[in-house]
Amino acid sequence: xxxxxxxxxxxxxxxxxxxxxxxxxxxxxxxxxxxxxxxxxxxxxxxxxxxxxxxxxxxxxxxxxxxxxxxxxxxxxxxxxxxxxxxxxxxxxxxxxxxxxxxxxxxxxxx
Numbered sequence: 001x002x003x004x005x006x007x008x009x010x011x012x013x014x015x016x017x018x019x020x021x022x023x024x025x026x027x028x029x030x031x032x033x034x035x036x037x038x039x040x041x042x043x044x045x046x047x048x049x050x051x052x053x054x055x056x057x058x059x060x061x062x063x064x065x066x067x068x069x070x071x072x073x074x075x076x077x078x079x080x081x082x083x084x085x086x087x088x089x090x091x092x093x094x095x096x097x098x099x100x101x102x103x104x105x106x107x108x109x110x111x
Contacts, residue, residue, distance in 0.1 A: 003069045006076060008104050009097055017063055021053045029103040037110045038093075060086040064093060074098070 005013065008027035015023025025046050028034075034043040034052060043052045056062070067080035076097045081090035091111065098106035 003066055005066065005069060005078070006097075006099060008099060008102060009076060009078070012104065013064065013066060016057070017065075019058050019061060019063070021050060021058060024053050024057070025049050027104050028107075029100060029105050032104055032106060034107045035109065037108070038091075060084045062086060064095065066095075072096075 011027045012024055015026070028046060028049055030046055032045070032049065034049060035041075036043070036052070036056075039056060041052075043049055062082050062084040064082045065080045066078045069076060069078045071077070076099065078095045078097070079092065081092050083090035094110045096108040096110070097104055
């Protein structure tokens with residue numbers, strides 16, 4: 001099943017599927033914030049996002065596959081599994097994106 005996603009989110013998902021760090025960073029605003037509840041960490045700005053992707057995503061080949069998408073309280077909320085070389089794979093996640101000026105301004109990742 002293919003779901004329609006706003007371009008910045010679709011670009012992020014496509015780059016994540018390729019484990020392309022530069023591609024994953026590109027759709028984010030320079031001052032974007034990512035809160036990853038699973039890691040218990042907050043990342044601010046593209047430099048910290050690079051650290052997140054290089055240290056936590058690529059080494060375990062964590063790839064998120066969206067299954068559902070909805071608009072809720074001004075956010076785009078996407079749910080689906082992430083699979084890779086990590087304990088418990090696959091794990092279902094909820095990604096709540098805030099978009100601004102055709103870029104991802106914020107992302108909250110929860111289990």
